[in-house]
Amino acid sequence: MEKKRVYTFGNGKAEGKADMKNLLGGKGANLAEMNLIGVPVPPGFTITTEVCAEYYDLGQDKVVELLTKEVEKAVANIEGLMNSKFGDIENPLLLSVRSGARASMPGMMDTILNLGLNDEVVEGLVRKTGNARFAWDSYRRFVQMYGDVVLGMKPTNKEDIDPFEAIIEEVKEEKGVALDNQLTVDDLKDLVKRFKAAVKNQTGKDFPTCAYEQLWGAVCAVFNSWMNERAILYRKMEGIPAEWGTAVTVQAMVFGNMGDTSATGVCFSRDAGNGEDLFNGEYLINAQGEDVVAGIRTPMQITKIGSQRWAELAGVSEEKRAGEFASLEEAMPEIYKELDAIQTKLENHYRDMQDMEFTVQDGKLWFLQTRNGKRTGFAMVKIAMDLLKQGMIDEKTALNRVEPNKLDELLHPVFDKKALAKANVLVKGLPASPGAATGQIVFFADDATVWADEGRKVILVRIETSPEDLAGMAVAEGILTARGGMTSHAAVVARGMGKCCVSGAGALNIDYKKRTIEVNGKLLKEGDYLSINGTTGEVYEGKIETIAAEVSGDFDDLMKLADKYTKLQVRTNADTPHDAQIARDFGAVGIGLCRTEHMFFEGEKIKAMREMILAENAEGRKKALAKILPYQQEDFKGIFKAMNGFPVTVRLLDPPLHEFVPHDLKGQEDMAKTMGVSVEIIRQRVHSLSEQNPMLGHRGCRLGNTYPEITEMQTRAILGAALELKKEGIIAKPEIMVPLTGILYEFKEQEGVIRSAAEKLFAEKGDRIDFSVGTMIEIPRAALTADRIASSAEFFSFGTNDLTQLTFGYSRDDIASFLPVYLEKKILKVDPFQVLDQKGVGQLVRMATEKGRSIRPDLKCGICGEHGGEPSSVKFCHRVGLNYVSCSPFRVPIARLAAAQAAIEE
Ligand code: PEP
Numbered sequence: 001m002e003k004k005r006v007y008t009f010g011n012g013k014a015e016g017k018a019d020m021k022n023l024l025g026g027k028g029a030n031l032a033e034m035n036l037i038g039v040p041v042p043p044g045f046t047i048t049t050e051v052c053a054e055y056y057d058l059g060q061d062k063v064v065e066l067l068t069k070e071v072e073k074a075v076a077n078i079e080g081l082m083n084s085k086f087g088d089i090e091n092p093l094l095l096s097v098r099s100g101a102r103a104s105m106p107g108m109m110d111t112i113l114n115l116g117l118n119d120e121v122v123e124g125l126v127r128k129t130g131n132a133r134f135a136w137d138s139y140r141r142f143v144q145m146y147g148d149v150v151l152g153m154k155p156t157n158k159e160d161i162d163p164f165e166a167i168i169e170e171v172k173e174e175k176g177v178a179l180d181n182q183l184t185v186d187d188l189k190d191l192v193k194r195f196k197a198a199v200k201n202q203t204g205k206d207f208p209t210c211a212y213e214q215l216w217g218a219v220c221a222v223f224n225s226w227m228n229e230r231a232i233l234y235r236k237m238e239g240i241p242a243e244w245g246t247a248v249t250v251q252a253m254v255f256g257n258m259g260d261t262s263a264t265g266v267c268f269s270r271d272a273g274n275g276e277d278l279f280n281g282e283y284l285i286n287a288q289g290e291d292v293v294a295g296i297r298t299p300m301q302i303t304k305i306g307s308q309r310w311a312e313l314a315g316v317s318e319e320k321r322a323g324e325f326a327s328l329e330e331a332m333p334e335i336y337k338e339l340d341a342i343q344t345k346l347e348n349h350y351r352d353m354q355d356m357e358f359t360v361q362d363g364k365l366w367f368l369q370t371r372n373g374k375r376t377g378f379a380m381v382k383i384a385m386d387l388l389k390q391g392m393i394d395e396k397t398a399l400n401r402v403e404p405n406k407l408d409e410l411l412h413p414v415f416d417k418k419a420l421a422k423a424n425v426l427v428k429g430l431p432a433s434p435g436a437a438t439g440q441i442v443f444f445a446d447d448a449t450v451w452a453d454e455g456r457k458v459i460l461v462r463i464e465t466s467p468e469d470l471a472g473m474a475v476a477e478g479i480l481t482a483r484g485g486m487t488s489h490a491a492v493v494a495r496g497m498g499k500c501c502v503s504g505a506g507a508l509n510i511d512y513k514k515r516t517i518e519v520n521g522k523l524l525k526e527g528d529y530l531s532i533n534g535t536t537g538e539v540y541e542g543k544i545e546t547i548a549a550e551v552s553g554d555f556d557d558l559m560k561l562a563d564k565y566t567k568l569q570v571r572t573n574a575d576t577p578h579d580a581q582i583a584r585d586f587g588a589v590g591i592g593l594c595r596t597e598h599m600f601f602e603g604e605k606i607k608a609m610r611e612m613i614l615a616e617n618a619e620g621r622k623k624a625l626a627k628i629l630p631y632q633q634e635d636f637k638g639i640f641k642a643m644n645g646f647p648v649t650v651r652l653l654d655p656p657l658h659e660f661v662p663h664d665l666k667g668q669e670d671m672a673k674t675m676g677v678s679v680e681i682i683r684q685r686v687h688s689l690s691e692q693n694p695m696l697g698h699r700g701c702r703l704g705n706t707y708p709e710i711t712e713m714q715t716r717a718i719l720g721a722a723l724e725l726k727k728e729g730i731i732a733k734p735e736i737m738v739p740l741t742g743i744l745y746e747f748k749e750q751e752g753v754i755r756s757a758a759e760k761l762f763a764e765k766g767d768r769i770d771f772s773v774g775t776m777i778e779i780p781r782a783a784l785t786a787d788r789i790a791s792s793a794e795f796f797s798f799g800t801n802d803l804t805q806l807t808f809g810y811s812r813d814d815i816a817s818f819l820p821v822y823l824e825k826k827i828l829k830v831d832p833f834q835v836l837d838q839k840g841v842g843q844l845v846r847m848a849t850e851k852g853r854s855i856r857p858d859l860k861c862g863i864c865g866e867h868g869g870e871p872s873s874v875k876f877c878h879r880v881g882l883n884y885v886s887c888s889p890f891r892v893p894i895a896r897l898a899a900a901q902a903a904i905e906e
């Protein structure tokens with residue numbers, strides 16, 4: 001049997017359904033499903049995502065040939081249901097052609113509306129509808145959209161506006177009118193003529209008049225748009241594979257631009273910004289869908305309450321609001337009732353917040369799309385917890401609804417209140433995506449990328465953003481636009497990225513050519529500082545410091561729920577009491593890695609450390625170590641206190657030595673003075689410490705084994721701190737960890753030093769404390785001989801940073817020289833230093849755990865490399881049966897959630 005490439009839907013019947021997203025794309029699958037559950041949807045058909053792959057394999061002509069029979073049959077099906085004919089002069093059917101991948105990619109690919117018009121058909125449409133204005137407006141829109149998307153009519157220069165918009169401006173000026181809707185039917189006819197002439201002029205081709213030629217052009221353009229720059233970039237950001245491809249959905253047009261009984265809108269069953277359980281959205285009377293999302297006209301609110309809130313923000317009087325800006329609820333109450341009933345039905349059906357598009361054609365409501373709505377991290381947590389409370393979903397589903405990495409957004413900065421009190425509000429826009437951001441004004445996406453590469457923080461300021469601005473949006477701290485509502489692309493994309501955004505700040509006068517903003521009598525230039533609050537919509541002049549966010553409520557409830565299912569414990573990597581406290585607040589149940597070398601970065605401590613490294617013999621080192629000991633002991637006390645009762649793994653020194661010694665003359669002179677030797681001696685010593693690759697040099701337990709007095713001092717500091725706290729009634733649970741072990745005897749030597757230093761200290765103090773001695777597993781040889789090592793080591797902690805370095809043979813410090821190319825060429829799918837390589841490095845982790853436990857069944861195993869806070873790696877650690885993961889404090893919630901999801905997936 002011939003492969004099926006086209007799936008039809010309409011009039012309550014459909015060949016597809018909701019769970020066929022992989023084949024039909026999200027849009028196609030949900031349109032089919034809506035038909036099946038009785039939601040009014042214009043009839044149509046979906047060309048499968050598999051055809052997208054065929055398109056790239058076989059090329060345009062072959063794919064059109066493969067599709068022709070099925071598409072013609074499906075068009076005939078629409079014609080039957082709509083009682084009209086595609087391309088017919090008397091009773092024309094118009095079509096829309098839209099993209100739809102498995103995962104939603106809002107605005108990244110192309111759409112063509114009003115397809116099937118030409119100079120004769122438009123007259124037919126005039127006769128059929130008796131509405132010349134509508135017919136010619138649709139034709140004008142079609143030529144413009146088709147010209148842009150299919151025929152590639154773009155501005156030649158980034159400072160120029162769209163060529164069609166330029167023609168519209170030209171005509172409006174000639175006619176002396178300010179608004180599009182003041183153009184007469186003759187003006188619209190004139191526009192179409194000029195548009196077509198511009199197409200001929202720029203492309204050398206006539207605008208196609210045959211309906212099927214138009215249709216194939218549009219279908220292929222949608223397939224092409226799968227590979228446009230912004231779609232590729234979006235996929236990269238969202239981790240969507242290029243192989244998935246897009247489906248193409250072709251549907252009978254319904255018209256929101258047929259006059260004042262027609263409208264179009266976008267709505268959400270809950271608030272995508274803050275998660276509030278409140279139906280909301282925006283609409284425009286007498287308009288087509290792209291007018292709402294493109295942010296060209298600022299739309300009105302769907303509900304009365306939304307409209308009132310909007311008016312308050314915008315400073316619009318109640319009288320004006322209820323008149324000129326009336327909500328759909330007030331302007332079209334019957335339609336609103338039906339809309340509200342269907343949105344409830346759809347949310348109940350999908351059991352998740354829905355993002356929907358609708359059109360009202362001459363008093364009849366049609367749904368054009370529904371999908372699970374994109375939302376901020378904050379809304380994601382609130383909606384999941386609310387749906388759980390409302391009994392719509394169960395606990396496990398609630399946990400799975402939250403994307404671990406997106407929790408990061410909840411921990412986002414807000415403005416420092418004191419700094420904010422002194423700040424000047426320049427203008428107010430819509431609170432399109434929450435958070436606080438401060439940076440330098442930049443007007444063009446490509447400039448934003450360059451500036452960000454130079455390490456500058458930027459706010460991307462645009463009149464309105466188009467999806468082409470995506471790269472600039474991704475690198476900006478925040479986005480500010482003069483036009484567009486809450487459902488404009490700028491707002492939707494920013495929320496998806498968790499990026500702070502203020503949109504529709506209409507008082508901004510942006511001049512791209514001069515690169516300035518004029519606002520309320522003030523002139524700001526490119527490079528000036530600006531601060532924006534995406535939660536309130538306020539825009540401030542200058543730079544305002546930001547601080548970390550506070551988390552509680554739903555977030556806490558979610559974390560508690562996660563703990564109910566989690567088997568893996570989550571510890572933190574922390575080297576200071578401050579970081580340890582943050583991690584405790586985020587629910588870490590211990591420290592998995594305290595890097596003691598990081599304790600020397602500040603003040604006088606670095607000097608003592610340098611003295612120890614630069615000393616020529618054991619005697620000199622002991623002198624320096626005696627200075628270090630009290631610092632270390634105090635630091636350990638602080639950390640043990642913050643972790644009151646929870647275990648703390650302290651790693652013995654593991655510094656690439658030469659990083660700690662002074663390389664500048666001033667520093668060397670300082671050290672010469674401190675140590676009472678000549679600068680020349682210091683210089684020679686620094687020179688002798690330099691290594692070709694310090695990461696593979698004199699570090700880890702190689703240091704403790706060559707200079708055992710260091711291990712001795714650290715043991716005294718750790719256990720001394722614990723003994724002192726014991727007197728204060730504070731329990732410390734130290735775990736002393738030997739770094740970079742590769743050979744059993746390296747570990748045994750160190751263990752010997754630790755245990756004898758401990759016994760000596762206990763005898764001196766007349767008291768003792770329980771502690772364990774274990775090792776990092778971060779050298780492949782250690783993993784391979786883990787059973788031998790476990791005969792002595794009481795715990796393992798996988799240092800997957802070094803283990804990745806040594807398994808791949810990629811230097812941790814030098815990977816940047818080739819990694820981008822490897823990712824580009826897909827030699828590597830991801831950076832293995834961020835996402836654990838489960839096939840290779842992961843195999844070593846699994847094997848070492850098994851081997852270690854074969855000798856010591858209760859061997860505690862954890863991971864403390866960067867991977868300990870990365871969701872897919874955390875899940876892997878769960879499957880391998882590790883006891884804990886350890887990550888930086890801000891990733892603790894992410895790891896806790898990922899651990900719960902791993903347990904649920906079991
Ligand atoms: C590791 O190698 O994974 C590790 C945690 O140690 P460091 O990053 O300090 O080398």
Ligand code: MG
Binds near residue numbers: 778799801802
């Ligand atoms: Mg390491």
